[in-house]
Amino acid sequence: MPHLIVEFTDNLQPDGDIAGLLPKLTRVLVDQGAYPIGGIRARAIELHHYCIADGQADDAFVHATLKIGAGRSDAVKQATCDGLFTAMKDHFADLFARRYLALSLELVEFSEAGTWKHNNIHQRFKTP
Numbered sequence: 001m002p003h004l005i006v007e008f009t010d011n012l013q014p015d016g017d018i019a020g021l022l023p024k025l026t027r028v029l030v031d032q033g034a035y036p037i038g039g040i041r042a043r044a045i046e047l048h049h050y051c052i053a054d055g056q057a058d059d060a061f062v063h064a065t066l067k068i069g070a071g072r073s074d075a076v077k078q079a080t081c082d083g084l085f086t087a088m089k090d091h092f093a094d095l096f097a098r099r100y101l102a103l104s105l106e107l108v109e110f111s112e113a114g115t116w117k118h119n120n121i122h123q124r125f126k127t128p
Helices: 016-033 074-091 093-098 121-125
Strands: 001-010 042-045 061-070 099-108
Touching: 001 016, 016 042, 016 074, 061 074, 074 093, 074 099, 093 099
Parallel strands: 001 042, 061 099
Antiparallel strands: 001 061
């Protein structure tokens, strides 16, 4: 962990550059130094069925959900979410200036007792 899921409305294509957003968000997580690099996952889900506000305009949204295991300090969680949300706002700044767009980020913290993992990617990041 962490896992970052970015949901976005299909009316952001191609201007939203979602493929370019994911590496930026992943870099924020790596730079925090609080998460095992081998456990970081970022993915985007394009939404085709949605209704925003009154449904009368070509509104768009991007909602990111960050899922992390419990145990990190409030300061680490705050810094992580601040960094992710700043990266999102920076990425979409030009598009935000041109159209109606809602950006949001949610943090979900869960107990490790409810997860199962099998991952050998961590081996690449172990120092000898």
